[in-house]
Amino acid sequence: MKKNQISLPVDDLPKEWYNILPDLPEPLPPPKEPEEGPSRLEFLGKTMTKECLSQESSTQRWIPIPEEIKELYIQAGRPRPLYRARRLEKYLKLRKTRLYYKREDLSPTGSHKTNTALAQAYFAAKEGKEMLVTETGAGQWGTALSHAARLVGLECVVFWVRSVYDWKADRLTLMQLLGARVNPSPSKQTRIGREILARNPNHQGSLGIAVSEGLEYAEKHEGSVYCLGSVLNHVLMHQTIIGLETIKQFELINDQPDLIVGCLGGGSNFGGIALPFIGDVLKKKRKCKFLAAQSMAAPSLLKGEYKYDFGDVGEHTPLMKMYTLGHKTEMVPIKADGLRYHAAAPIISLLRHHGMVDTVDYPTDEKTIFEAAKIFLQCEGWLIAPESSYAVRASIDEALKNEKMGQEKVICMNISGHGFLDIPAYREKISL
Template identity: 60%
Template sequence: MTPKAEDVIVLSPDEFPRYWYNILPDLPESLPPPQNPPTGGDRIAELQQIMIPECLRMEFSDNRWIPIPDELREVYIRIGRPRPLMRCRRLERYLKTPAKLYVKREDMGSPTGSHKINTALAQAFFAAKAGFEGLVTETGAGQWGSALAYATALFDLRCVIFWVRFAYNWKPGRRIFMQLYRGEVHASPSPITEVGRKLLEKDPNHPGSLSIAISEGLEYARVHDEFRYALGSVLNHVLLHQTIIGLETLLQCEKAGIQPDIMISSLGGGSNFGGFVLPAIGEVLKGKRQCEFLAAQSLAAPNLVKGEYRYDYADAAGTTPLLKMYTLGHDTEMPVIRAEGLRYHAAAPIISYLRYKGIVRAVAYAIDEKEVFEAARILAQTEGITPAPESAYSAKAAIDEALRCRESGEEKVILFSISGHGFLDLDAYAEKLFKEELRR
């Protein structure tokens, strides 16, 4: 059971996808479209003024395959794509499971630490081509802000980032990373927007949330014509850009001669989960494959597990069009967790629809995150992978599934994705795993 060379399934740069996969035309029915709020205002038309035109076209495209421009493909290859798929024999042995565990490594080689770079590069590329001066965004964990700062620097754009305040305070290393790549970082709620000022009046130490940071970013984009808004999750075009993860994975499965029985990843808004599973779901929908899909969430924001499937806003202030999603309510307060990237009130419309149809399942783990960080420790000590706090949820769900196989004796092929590394999250590890030792 020692690791073997053939357990590392790599692809050559030539094999990196030439197209993104758009699942919209393969869904059994049209995805419920965005709607304007009943209170008035044409929010859908307003998107033309705040979003990157090419991304907006992709958002509603009917084309199954959307070409990745050659220039952008080269950048993806420069940042280390395709990324490996690896068999986890040491973890299998540790768990005494007959299941076969494979991990897709978005953490490995990512210059910013996670899968977020996959859409950041695409959005910065199209914004630069269209001649905009900069991009503005929100960030929760800081992974998306880091990715967008990096991508905008590469394409000579400016970058303004509203970062959920308590995560901003936790992660000075990520802040410096964003600044190194010329990102202008504001703790959110911030005094530079109307939305932020109102919240700070009520509570000068407001911890913030992803949906508040989105409201601030949108407000900034509305008053700065030369800027466009870039979103790091939820929207169709973001999931589309992330499908390079799943397309690589399917090719790697084919090379290794394996058929996944279940694919697992963490889910906040749904971008890494969607990117990982949508190409396989497309094949399931065409009857070409059988596979289960499991999203791992936190009970702090169990949008797929406990949310309602209905129209809701994507931001806290309610300034976006309404999207049909599993939602906890856009103004719901959610407890602070270390996996800040999972603390979002709703799941992407595409993933929500697939959950509604029973194609995607979800599980949510306790708010104290002890079991999740324990899974991260096991993954680190068996496979030498240090997951980001968000990615540790994926590891936890994969370990649980492998343990179920130990009970049932099933030799399932379990594929899970590690969306990012935790090198800049070691204080979270300290708090969750070593607090007692540190006190001594």
């Protein structure tokens, strides 16, 4: 019998997160204050947990995962399996290329976002906070934080980009079942939301606006803490649990990836699977390449400039050095809304700047993306999130390219989420 599933026993759950900061090819440019206005660093200091702030700039390579978070990870189904995509290989008639996929879709809320949500919620509860506040684009992060808040006994308030809130009614219900208070963004709850709505009552929102609303709301509400679902160093570090498990899984089967592929919005699932492998490459312990799949709606790594920019439209965050399209850029709506962010995480941006991360972007009609998702469903049997379909598309394209070159190659993609709450997108994009 051919075994396509490579599982790790619960006792093999990684005990530490990997912090790549001390191993980067040059020190990460620190966040800085803009020339005008109040101190953004002080503002973040007031709205985030102390533990996450300290992890943000820590130079300790391995950060122990507290026992309670390991228990929460196991409760949420970790470690997650790695699969060999033999059925997809057969469909694509691959002879030289082996395909694998890591299963972040097997998560209670549907994506990798639980990996940092559970950690951030635990630290907030430990510091005596009562409420978690956040933004969400695709809704996956909002659901993950709602879930994490409930499990550690905190309240949760979510600002959700309106263009997505309006079509994901079932995901809204899931967040509400978990006890979260969810606002379509822009909303009347905040000054910036009210200003935007006064200019355009039908504004569709953006992740940058939702971040601004969340930060403003958290600042005004005593006992609350702001949690971010991507971009920041500590978020990527929590996500390294994905890559650390994957390394162990490849060791179990005596194989090694030559290429890691992930979709990239802010960079957390891509960083999660890639950073532990990149760390090994930097230490000259392995050879491997890395490919980030993006949408032409927000091709930050391809078309962005590597410079200091704000993380949100309302300019609440400090300036961070990133590949950015500009924090005020308006982006066309796409179904993979989680990829619609103006910049890539500072860590990923620095690695891109050093030529360690390649990128590819796909048209905003998402035709080829949903085709790839359908092929994946029909071959492998799993319905994946629109965002993850970019990783599948890019992996298929790379595999077919490789077949023409005739080299042995192993490609590993990260399936960042499931698509069960994205059925309306499938209905719209695929003629049945």
